[in-house]
Amino acid sequence: MTTTNYLTRKEELILLAVHKLGDSASLVRVLEVLYESTGREWTMGNVYVPLDRMTKLGYLKTRIGESTARRGGKAVRYYTLTRFGKESLSELKRIHDTMWNGITDPAPEN
Amino acid sequence: MGKRFHRPPRIPSWVLRRFIPESDNTFLSGDFDEVYNNILEKRGRTAARRWYWIQLLCWIPLILWNSMRWSMTMFKNYLKITLRNLRRQKAYSLINIAGLSVGIACAMLIFLVVRYEFTYECFHENADRIFRINIEHTKLERNYSSRYSPVPLAPAMCEEIPEVTHFARIAELRQIQVAYGDRKFYEENVRFVDPGILEMFTFPLIAGDKNTALSDLHSIVITEEMAVKYFGKEDPLGKTLVLLNRMPLWVKGVIKNHPASTNIHPDFLVPLENLRALFDDNFFDNWVSQQLFSFVMLAEGASAAEAEAKIQHAFNRHVRQDDGRLLSLDRLNRMHLFSDTAPTGNIDSLVILLAVGGLILLIACINFMNLATARSAKRAREVGLRKVVGAAKRQLIRQFIGESLIYTAISMVLALFLVHVFLPVLNGLTGQSLVLSQIYQKCILASMAGIFLFVGFVSGCYPAFILSSVQPTTILRGTMETGKQGVLFRKILVVAQFAISIILIISTMIFGRQLNFLLSKNLGFKKDGIVVIRNDRSTSRQTLQPLKSELLSDSRVLGVAGSQMLPSSIGMYNTVTWEGALEGREISIMFNRVDYDFLKTFEIGLVAGRQFSPEFPGDMRAESGAGGMENSRSIIINEEAMRQFGWENPIGKKVIESYDEERTHYNVVGVIKDFHFNSLRESIRPLKLFCSTSNNRYISVKIPLKDLDETLKFIKRTWKRHYPDVPFDYFFLDRVFEQTYQAETSLKKLFHYFSGLAVFIGCLGLLGLASYAAERRSKEIGIRKVLGASSQQIVMLLSKDFSRWVLAANIFAWPAAYFAMRSWLGGYAYRINLNSQLVYFFLAGAAALSIALITVAFQSVKAALTDPVKCMKVE
Numbered sequence A: 001m002t003t004t005n006y007l008t009r010k011e012e013l014i015l016l017a018v019h020k021l022g023d024s025a026s027l028v029r030v031l032e033v034l035y036e037s038t039g040r041e042w043t044m045g046n047v048y049v050p051l052d053r054m055t056k057l058g059y060l061k062t063r064i065g066e067s068t069a070r071r072g073g074k075a076v077r078y079y080t081l082t083r084f085g086k087e088s089l090s091e092l093k094r095i096h097d098t099m100w101n102g103i104t105d106p107a108p109e110n
Numbered sequence B: 001m002g003k004r005f006h007r008p009p010r011i012p013s014w015v016l017r018r019f020i021p022e023s024d025n026t027f028l029s030g031d032f033d034e035v036y037n038n039i040l041e042k043r044g045r046t047a048a049r050r051w052y053w054i055q056l057l058c059w060i061p062l063i064l065w066n067s068m069r070w071s072m073t074m075f076k077n078y079l080k081i082t083l084r085n086l087r088r089q090k091a092y093s094l095i096n097i098a099g100l101s102v103g104i105a106c107a108m109l110i111f112l113v114v115r116y117e118f119t120y121e122c123f124h125e126n127a128d129r130i131f132r133i134n135i136e137h138t139k140l141e142r143n144y145s146s147r148y149s150p151v152p153l154a155p156a157m158c159e160e161i162p163e164v165t166h167f168a169r170i171a172e173l174r175q176i177q178v179a180y181g182d183r184k185f186y187e188e189n190v191r192f193v194d195p196g197i198l199e200m201f202t203f204p205l206i207a208g209d210k211n212t213a214l215s216d217l218h219s220i221v222i223t224e225e226m227a228v229k230y231f232g233k234e235d236p237l238g239k240t241l242v243l244l245n246r247m248p249l250w251v252k253g254v255i256k257n258h259p260a261s262t263n264i265h266p267d268f269l270v271p272l273e274n275l276r277a278l279f280d281d282n283f284f285d286n287w288v289s290q291q292l293f294s295f296v297m298l299a300e301g302a303s304a305a306e307a308e309a310k311i312q313h314a315f316n317r318h319v320r321q322d323d324g325r326l327l328s329l330d331r332l333n334r335m336h337l338f339s340d341t342a343p344t345g346n347i348d349s350l351v352i353l354l355a356v357g358g359l360i361l362l363i364a365c366i367n368f369m370n371l372a373t374a375r376s377a378k379r380a381r382e383v384g385l386r387k388v389v390g391a392a393k394r395q396l397i398r399q400f401i402g403e404s405l406i407y408t409a410i411s412m413v414l415a416l417f418l419v420h421v422f423l424p425v426l427n428g429l430t431g432q433s434l435v436l437s438q439i440y441q442k443c444i445l446a447s448m449a450g451i452f453l454f455v456g457f458v459s460g461c462y463p464a465f466i467l468s469s470v471q472p473t474t475i476l477r478g479t480m481e482t483g484k485q486g487v488l489f490r491k492i493l494v495v496a497q498f499a500i501s502i503i504l505i506i507s508t509m510i511f512g513r514q515l516n517f518l519l520s521k522n523l524g525f526k527k528d529g530i531v532v533i534r535n536d537r538s539t540s541r542q543t544l545q546p547l548k549s550e551l552l553s554d555s556r557v558l559g560v561a562g563s564q565m566l567p568s569s570i571g572m573y574n575t576v577t578w579e580g581a582l583e584g585r586e587i588s589i590m591f592n593r594v595d596y597d598f599l600k601t602f603e604i605g606l607v608a609g610r611q612f613s614p615e616f617p618g619d620m621r622a623e624s625g626a627g628g629m630e631n632s633r634s635i636i637i638n639e640e641a642m643r644q645f646g647w648e649n650p651i652g653k654k655v656i657e658s659y660d661e662e663r664t665h666y667n668v669v670g671v672i673k674d675f676h677f678n679s680l681r682e683s684i685r686p687l688k689l690f691c692s693t694s695n696n697r698y699i700s701v702k703i704p705l706k707d708l709d710e711t712l713k714f715i716k717r718t719w720k721r722h723y724p725d726v727p728f729d730y731f732f733l734d735r736v737f738e739q740t741y742q743a744e745t746s747l748k749k750l751f752h753y754f755s756g757l758a759v760f761i762g763c764l765g766l767l768g769l770a771s772y773a774a775e776r777r778s779k780e781i782g783i784r785k786v787l788g789a790s791s792q793q794i795v796m797l798l799s800k801d802f803s804r805w806v807l808a809a810n811i812f813a814w815p816a817a818y819f820a821m822r823s824w825l826g827g828y829a830y831r832i833n834l835n836s837q838l839v840y841f842f843l844a845g846a847a848a849l850s851i852a853l854i855t856v857a858f859q860s861v862k863a864a865l866t867d868p869v870k871c872m873k874v875e
Helices: A009-024 A027-038 A044-057 A083-100 B010-018 B022-043 B045-088 B090-118 B153-160 B224-231 B272-277 B281-285 B304-318 B332-338 B347-374 B376-389 B393-430 B442-468 B472-477 B487-520 B545-552 B598-602 B639-645 B708-722 B733-740 B742-776 B778-786 B791-825 B834-865 B868-873
Strands: A060-067 A075-081 B130-137 B144-146 B164-173 B176-180 B183-187 B190-193 B205-208 B219-223 B240-243 B247-255 B268-271 B293-298 B325-331 B530-534 B559-563 B573-578 B587-594 B606-609 B632-638 B654-657 B665-672 B687-691 B698-702 B730-732
Touching (some): A009 A027, A009 A044, A009 A075, A009 A083, A027 A044, A027 A075, A027 B022, A044 A060, A044 B022, A044 B045, A075 A083, B022 B045, B045 B090, B045 B393, B090 B332, B090 B347, B090 B442, B090 B742, B130 B153, B130 B304, B130 B332, B153 B293, B153 B304, B164 B272, B176 B224, B219 B224, B224 B247, B240 B268, B247 B272, B272 B281, B293 B304, B304 B325, B347 B376, B347 B442, B347 B487, B376 B442, B393 B442, B393 B742, B487 B742, B487 B791, B487 B834, B530 B733, B559 B587, B559 B598, B587 B639, B598 B698, B632 B639, B639 B665, B639 B687, B733 B742, B742 B791, B742 B834, B778 B791, B778 B868, B791 B834
Parallel strands (some): B190 B268, B219 B247, B632 B665
Antiparallel strands (some): A060 A075, B130 B144, B130 B325, B164 B293, B219 B268, B530 B698, B559 B698, B573 B587, B573 B654, B606 B665, B632 B687, B654 B665
């Protein structure tokens, strides 16, 4: 079964960010990672909706974490990859690697 | 990192919480708080707040879209269930949809009518830059506004004020004879205009050149309709039309026919300079008398208020002394409804109509709610099961609102059909010319979408909340009292519905009464049996005596009088001061020029003094330049003038024309009783009558009502003999009078229909409720019958409840109707006494009650007549 068909590019990036963050993938941290790597401000909704969708599709699972004063005493929720999520991500990587194999960066050299 | 927690701004966070899925609420708002705090620390409060708002704006559409995507699957199921229900309960669905579609159709028709009134003059491309200069007289006893302004005003303003880029004056001359060969007609809509009019207003030319069509003094531009009327299929360009028998003009252009939604609809455009031949030289330089409409067009982006101030300032420089005239600008596209000076439309009645439309829509919604809640028992099991399987309350609410949206959509389609069918009927009632194609415009479609959502949500929300709060355990165990929810609410709704219907019925009746009152009020003069013949401008100067004596020689003619204006529509006024007035006191006074027989023919009574008579040569008004000794003439005034002058004994007192440089004195020789020379909406104003036998624009012939045709033929024969060149153009005075109350008449008719429909929709709902009640109590009825209850008793039992509600509705409807009607009647100077009309309140209540009872009885009798065995057998 091809597992990655259903993910958009935005979702891929977010999935990758969750993976990168390991155990500390909260919405806010995902937002930060995305900002650092893409250089673009992501809105809350733009991250939450894919996270929610991927959770519902079984790529991610959630875990309730600690509550801090900074959050107004509200608990944080962490996202982690499920087994299915990990498989999909690795398949994605494989596809990407295969595609890139043997070609160079198309950006014009300066 | 700071340790303090900063609370995000209250309003956006409250809004945000509404849009966060329930299960994720704490985490997500925590996330929001965290990022907000981070930004606040790094970049300050403003940046953080801005971020929060932006997030909010991006959040809502995303979330809505997301949730919609998820509910698509459920939606299919909802749709299936809805359609299944619709098919299974045919009568119920029929009542629901019929009520809704009639209601929506009413609202849409009313909306169309109202919108139409708002489109007046809007087809002119520059409508928001064109202004009419109005003049208000502030130095008079009572302020009068006039739409007319002095002739030299507009060109002077255009020259002196940079903002004014164009001007066009429009002088109306009525009853102008236009001739092409031997085709002669009297035309109402000949307008003498400045050539700039074609530039300013949107009068598209279909022949001729816009820039030169009116540049020549002897040119004329006509409408398509007139081109056909005078020239048939011939090419109108270059043909000659002769105005007033002496003014040959060449047709240089043909404009398109005017749309119906305009008050400026000249059929003939003639260069204004031609008026030099008709009036004295003074006409074009006279800053005192107000002769024509002045329109100016402001530069793009110019402020009307500033221009107004400048125009006033410039005007003051031109008039010699400050005469208290205040100039104001009236925008073209607001003139019809919002002009301070005699608006041609009636915004009040539009507001009333809109209210009626809204109320009807509300009644229709109430119907839907009522029936849906009453039926909720039938649906309760479904709801219970859905809940058990895991439906959230939110989903159920969505389901039921969706259901009502589907019903509304079906009704909407039917309503559109109804609108198509009834639009011509409506046009007949209002005199408008709405076309079907006008329905499908952006604004109409938008408002239809608005109505759709409004009706769908309003009528769906209550049943949705009732049904979604059902406890699944009680329902599935079967212990729930079915149909008990919202009984009180339902009663309130029925009461509200009937209250609205009763208010509408009462209003209809009071409207009718007021209108009859207006039409039958003793006006102070006799309007019945008066045939009025329009005289030509040229022949009106001749003496009437030969015609008069010949007409009067026949016994059927009871009286003949010539006058400048008819007693029902005296429109000219000037200002006077009077003997014994304080220095500088002036009043404006209406005037009319009449001949010796005027008072006698219209049976206007004298209070003091005498009528005009040939025995007093001083009665005759000298028409021009009567200087020296002989400048005192006789006038007759009305009681109101006498009151305002403050005279005890008016005979022989003097009235002085204040704008007249010679300050002509007039002797009062008689006082007549007040009569209504304008619409009864206004109170009687001061009036003076001059005696003149050479101002016979209208010749009124009083005849008995029997042998009308014969008498008319006789008059026509006599007329033709005396005035062979003037067409015999006559009308009946009382008909003119009815036209004055056109607005009221059409409002009354509209009310008749719409209140009838409101009652109809209300009854549909009642029918549904009654049948439901009968069904629910069928077992009880069966048992009662078995135990020996008679059919009458059963009918009584079922009707009692409903009649109680309708009676309660009266209690609310009466005061509301009373106050509404009182404020409406307040707009009339002469009106019926509302307190003496209270019997109509009772009548309306009784009517509503009996209609309701008939509706309910229909169902109750059916229930009472069913075989008890049948309903008891069912288990």
